[in-house]
Amino acid sequence: MPVGINELVDQLRTAIVQIDPSGRIVLRNSAAERLRSSHSGYLIEEAIERQLERALAGTDSEETLEFFGPPKQVVVVHTSPLPGGGAVALADDISERRRLDAMRTDFVANISHELKTPVGAMAVLADALLGEDDQETTQRLIGRMVFEAERAARTIDDLLQLTEIELGTEIATIPLDAVSLMQAAAERVRHSARERSVEVHLSESAEPTTVVGEPRQLASAIGNLVENAVKYSEEGGRVDLSISDDGDSVAFTVSDEGVGIPQREIERIFERFYRVDKARSRGTGGTGLGLAIVRHVATNHGGSVEVMSVEGEGSTFVLRIPNSQPVDPPEDASRAEQEVQTT
Amino acid sequence: MGELRAGFHGDLEEIRDAIVRLGATVIDLIPRVTAVLLEQDLEGAEYVILGDADVDTRATSIEERALSLLALQAPVAGDLRQVATALKISSEMERSADLCCNICKAARRIYGHELDPKLRGIIQKLSDQAQAEYRQALDAYAAVDAVRAAALPDIDSFLDDLHRQFIQQILESHAAGSIDLQVAVQLALVGRFYERLGDHSVNLANKVCYIATGWLPEHESRRSTEAADSNER
Structure with missing residues (x-):
């Protein structure tokens, strides 16, 4: 009819x-x-x-x-x-259309900034080296060039990793010890945390828990969350790590007592190269891709990432990896953003 | 006669719609002015302040329509309470929009001064709570839901607590040297404006109870005063 x-x-x-x-x-x-x-x-x-x-x-x-x-x-x-x-x-x-437009425009502006800045700096430094005879100044300029080259290399590495994760290829999942994954992430930030007197604390109650996932991707996602928590903590702050399994999924929780994220920025922090406080986050040496990687890892595993944050009180990120995962990763990466729950 | 009353009830509905829309404007203004304050958005401040004239016009229009209904239709009982409260609610909302403008003016006065994350966090909480209360009160008004409205005074105590926390944080930030005295004073005023927004939503909720039941909290205090007077005699 x-x-x-x-x-x-x-x-x-x-x-x-x-x-x-x-x-x-x-x-x-x-x-x-x-x-x-x-x-x-x-x-x-x-x-x-x-x-x-x-x-x-x-x-x-x-x-x-x-x-x-x-x-x-x-x-x-x-x-x-x-x-x-x-x-x-x-x-x-047209809210979604506007959001995607803003994301696209900012991405183009940000990627050119992130890649052009170190390359431009290297060109200027090389130019200064050409006419420089003083040994000490030469050493200093070369040191800066190495720093800028490493920065560009880090950005490109992260971009390649993100692209690989976005494509969803090579996701061979195996059972992994969740506590070991968290401990490895804590170990990686041990030096920087000590330098800034930030205490990284893995919850005592973290009992042996198995999570099924792709080892490299999960290590990268959890590592990024823990690294961010340390970076954005005040000196003398504390970062809490915990793991829980409700039967349906394993949740990796990373909480800090840092500066927090302004409410209006929360929905955009998982975008590539999006930075809340541009001056501060560039100063921390990040590439601006860490949370985008976390989001895509979550999506590839059929999971989600949630964030709760109050400025001045800190942030809590929860990466959930389901115990039963889809055979194929979702095709539409933009859908992942809708799965990011904010409070 | 039936048609005449149908026209009256249509007019009453229009007044109610106009009030709901004015309240919705205030609900949207609260996070907007908070963003103006936190992001030091001078253009946004100007936009809100210029827009206040429109809010005033709409509030006056509601009052005129309510007065016209009173004069021409002589409503009684529940209808009378609706018309009488429309007069009061429109001015509550107009005043609420003024408070939002005041937050923008404070944002202009502290322009260029950085606020530390703790202050920003509490400002965001004050804004969220004030907006949630206003939303609750307006929803209660739209549905004439006295039960929902009756919860507002208790909900508002949370905003009062936040206000106290904010004042404490202002003092701490000032003592730590992160804000100067002028900024501290402006922020204290801002805290007061959010707290007053909460009070206006409680007043709106009280009016909802009055429309539904004919009872106002003021009646209770009047009864107590009268009882005390008769005891003295």
């Missing part, structure tokens, strides 16, 4: 309101009805009414509404007069 036009219109995500020449509502689809379930919906409804009045006077119009939420929302309300009299309004939620 063919579906009626009203049923079809009700299936659309776009809110549609049609009025007759007297201003009486003759059609309001389900999406428009649902507007009254949120505070932003009331304001969208108000904008629709405002725009429809203009459309009745014969003018097309468009208004973009941006709501702070949470969640952040961007809605475009478009109205047009109808040939037979009356007018129609369409309200489209």
Whole structure:
């Protein structure tokens, strides 16, 4: 049996309101009805009414509404007069499109910055070396060149690793000892933690737990979380590591008492090269790819990564790896971002 | 006559819708002005302050429509309570939007001064809590839900605690030299503005209880005063 036009219109995500020449509502689809379930919906409804009045006077119009939420929302309300009299309004939620646009634009800007800065610095340093006779200055300039070269190499290494993980190839999972993975990550940051008097504490209750995963990817993801926790801790701070198994999944929890992440930035921290405090994070020597790697590792394993953070109090990251994993990794990497839960 | 009352109830619905929309504007303003403050967004501050005139106009329009209904329709009982509270609620909301503007003005005054993460964290919490309370109160109003509204005074005590924590943190940050006296004073005012936003949501919730039951907390205190007076006599 063919579906009626009203049923079809009700299936659309776009809110549609049609009025007759007297201003009486003759059609309001389900999406428009649902507007009254949120505070932003009331304001969208108000904008629709405002725009429809203009459309009745014969003018097309468009208004973009941006709501702070949470969640952040961007809605475009478009109205047009109808040939037979009356007018129609369409309200489209373009939040996801806006987010992806911002992500794409920032990525291009950030990658060129991350790669051009060390290369540019090396060019300037090499130029300075050309006319330099003083042995001490030469040594200093060479030292800086090595530093910049290593920085570029780190970024490229991380990019290659991320690309490999994103492709989802070579994911041969085996049972691994979760506590050993966490201990290895803690061991890797031991030196930098000691330098900054940050205490890294693995919970005593971490009993032998088996996690099924790809060893290199899991080591990289947990390592990145622990490294970040130490980097962003204040001197004398504490980083807590714990492991739990609820039967469905193994959770690796990394908590710090550091600076925390501003609420508005949380949804973007898993993007490649996205940095919350650009000056500070570049100063810590990171490549800006660590959390993107964590997110993709989680996705490849059919798991998730969650973050809870309060500025001035610290952050907690939880990497969950399910005990039963999908045979193939998800194809659409962008879906992974939706799985990242923030609070 | 029936048609006349139908028109009256339509007008009453329109007033209620206008109030809900004004409240939704305040709910959106709270995180917006917090972002202005934390991100030192002067352009955003200007946008909010200029937009306040529109909020004032909408609040005045609600009052005029409510007064017109009172004069022309002589509502009684629950209808009368709805119209009478519309007059009060619109001014609560208009005042709430003013408080949001005040936060923007404070953001301008402390422009260029860095806030330490602890202060920023508590400001974010104050904002989240004030917004959650306002949302709760507005939802209660939209659904005329006296039970939900009655919980607001208790929920608001959390915002009061946060306010106290914030003042304590301001003193600590000032003592540690991370903020100067001028910034400390402005931040103390900002804390007060969030706390007042919570008070306005409690007032809104009280009005919801009044619409639904005809009872206001003020009635309780009046009864106590009258009882004390009669005892003295």
